[in-house]
């Protein structure tokens with residue numbers, strides 16, 4: 377059985393790993409579904425998460441293999457993904473606007489404007505929101521950068537969420553107060569210049 381780490385209330389995670397590179401897997405036991413946010417890259421790890429007899433619904437944050445590669449290890453009844461991720465996965469429900477659900481907690485599946493990966497999704501469950509790699513920059517030739525227009529939209533989206541905590545992939549601390557994440561992004565946005573669409577992440 378895959379060991380879960382407690383994050384907040386009924387929210388757990390399988391922490392990210394380096395060898396092989398695998399994202400965190402967010403886990404929430406609803407009344408009807410076991411919710412997974414990302415599935416990591418290792419089929420056996422995601423396949424051995426205790427389902428407590430529930431059907432599985434998963435939300436894929438973006439198409440990168442360390443987040444979606446383990447999908448073959450489970451048989452989810454529902455897969456929510458962005459249109460860009462759908463091109464790689466070939467099945468599932470594309471999400472182009474906010475989807476509100478209730479399963480034990482209020483759940484919101486939302487598109488997250490992201491420089492890191494086009495078509496990223498986030499998942500808010502109660503007081504927490506999983507953001508995956510969504511707030512990270514993208515690697516360009518000159519180094520890690522943010523697109524300033526996308527960053528502006530992202531900050532607005534994050535501010536609109538009711539969640540009090542944001543959960544960030546590949547980060548050992550994982551759980552951050554919402555305000556701390558937004559002020560970090562606003563600091564980066566404040567460095568934008570008129571002559572470039574990009575802002576260095578350094």
Ligand SMILES: [Zn+2]
Nearest residue numbers: 438440493509
């Ligand atoms: Zn990624």
